[in-house]
Amino acid sequence: MQKRITMTILSFLFLFGTWFAFAPLQVDACSCAETPSIEDQLQRKTAIFTGKVLRLTKPVNGKIWSSEDAVKVQFEVKKVWKGDLGSQTTVYTARSSESCGYEGFGINEEFIVFAYGEADRLETGLCEGNKNLESAQEEIKALGVGYEPSKMTSTREEYSDKTIVTKESNNWWFMVGSLLVVFLAVCILRLISLRGRRR
Template sequence: MWKRTVMILLSYLILFGMWFVIEPVTVNACSCAELPSIEEQLERKTAIFTGKILSVTKPVQGKIWSSADPVKVLFEVKTVWKGELGSQTTVHTALSSKSCGYEGFEVNKEYVVFAYGDPDRLETGRCEGNKTLASAQEELKALGAGYEPSKIIPQEIPLEVSSINMEADNGYITIVFVSVIILTTFILLIIFLRVRRR
């Protein structure tokens, strides 16, 4: 009888432990067609501009997350070729290139950005032609002279750069896992001692 109880408890313990160990499977689903010409970009995109990144706000990854989770990138806009942009604008992209997100954005670097979507929620991605300013000389030449952004700063208060705090998450998971192991061991010990007394 006690052997059966021990086996059931060990099975639950193994299943519970696997919940924290198994990594999510990633699927590579993004493929880009040939990049359109600058003329086509000017026609299709909602906004085209150069800007310096002030902050990158990533979602906090918990047990359930997606490569398509949104990342907010706040730019200090320098030059505009299309769109009515203020001196700061936010562009959204997916967390991972697997969901066609643009992973190359870094704080304090300047980029040429090609964004689509609603003017109040600009989006961009891996397949849109974004480049660092230093590597976009051909694009800048083809775009020609741009114009300055308006001096209005959006009312939205930019969030500070947030990173994925996996260390704190892992610490919590470790504490829970160790607690369950100790509790299970204690229960098994009590069962074992009771069976031996009989």
């Protein structure tokens, strides 16, 4: 009887541990308040610009992934209203709208982008007011006369790539830690079972 109980517990722990280690991380759905006014955008955002999407780099799906994982969007900058931007710049957004990521960016399409964060790692999202350029005429009119980007190309790639690698490394250690917990639980239950047999 004791052997049967022990095997049941071991099976449950194995199944639970496997699910915990390999299931995708989930987050609550994103909820946006009303889009800020142009005056608020100019005050709060780090950069406001229009640009054409040159490249989208999505994170590789590992055994553990999150809807918050960063998608890297590289733009050819056309016009700027705020920020010191080069002719190309990179903006990051979460991969899924569930984590307030902006999923509307498409290669060779033009957008107005409202970005926040540090100047060397601009970020944006679903709630920031980004739009395809064709549907953003009201915003462009309200922003007024912008200015041209500087001739220099952005040099933010090295920093940004390191940040993504760090995030993937954290996911790897999380998986290893989960498997170690399951392994230790199995060993402890096995020892308890062996001691029960000796008695």
